[in-house]
Amino acid sequence: MDDLYREVILDHYKNPRGHGVIEDADASAEGVNPLCGDEVSIYVQFAPDGETVDEVKFSGRGCAISQASTSMLMEMVVGKTAQEIAELPKEELLEEVGIPLTPIRLKCALLGLGVLKVALHRAKGTPLPQEWAGLDELELK
Numbered sequence: 326m327d328d329l330y331r332e333v334i335l336d337h338y339k340n341p342r343g344h345g346v347i348e349d350a351d352a353s354a355e356g357v358n359p360l361c362g363d364e365v366s367i368y369v370q371f372a373p374d375g376e377t378v379d380e381v382k383f384s385g386r387g388c389a390i391s392q393a394s395t396s397m398l399m400e401m402v403v404g405k406t407a408q409e410i411a412e413l414p415k416e417e418l419l420e421e422v423g424i425p426l427t428p429i430r431l432k433c434a435l436l437g438l439g440v441l442k443v444a445l446h447r448a449k450g451t452p453l454p455q456e457w458a459g460l461d462e463l464e465l466k
Contacts, residue, residue, distance in 0.1 A: 331424065338389040343399025345382040352448035355385075356440040358432050363387030365395050367440045369448070376406045376449070383437060390422070390430050395437030397421045402441065411442060411451035 347353075350368035357364050365385035372379040381402055383395050398418055402410050415435055419426070422434050446453040 334389055334393040334422065334424070337393035337396040341383075341392060341396040341399075343382050343396065343403075344384065346384055347380060347382050352444040354440050354444035354447065356436055356443070358387070358391065358436050360429055361388060361391075361433060363391035363433055363436055365391065365437050365440050367395075367437065367444050369441070369444055371407075376408070378402050378405055378407070378410065381441070387436075388430075388433055390426070391433040391436050394418060394422050394434040398437045398441065407445045407449040407451050410445055411453075413438070 346366075347368035347370050349370075351371045352369040353367060355364070355366035363385070364387055365383055367381065367383045369378055370380040371377060381399050383399060385392065385395070401418070401421065402413070405413075415438060418438050419431075419434060426434055442451070442453055445451045
């Protein structure tokens with residue numbers, strides 16, 4: 326089963342979904358994992374209701390885990406509200422990744438989710454659950 330998940334990770338890494346930039350994004354943030362140098366910037370465009378994510382894109386560079394998990398996240402959040410994303414548990418993303426991760430790789434996998442939650446917090450005031458994402462060790466801008 327791990328081989329199947331590894332193939333999915335490799336596919337998302339080589340063919341990332343939602344990769345790019347939204348020039349006039351309603352929300353954006355960027356982050357770096359100083360432990361390994363992974364970088365992710367996320368851009369969000371809301372639907373006319375102002376709450377539902379209509380489009381989300383990311384740019385960045387880093388290991389296969391950070392880039393693939395962020396690609397998976399892009400597919401997961403379109404159509405969700407800012408509040409639904411704020412309440413999205415890290416376990417849901419980790420289940421999508423599907424392979425056991427060391428503590429350092431866990432930070433790689435959660436970088437995109439942390440950056441997305443920061444972007445939504447800044448734009449909409451949604452809660453920012455720092456205790457789970459290891460955001461204290463990530464450089465978020």
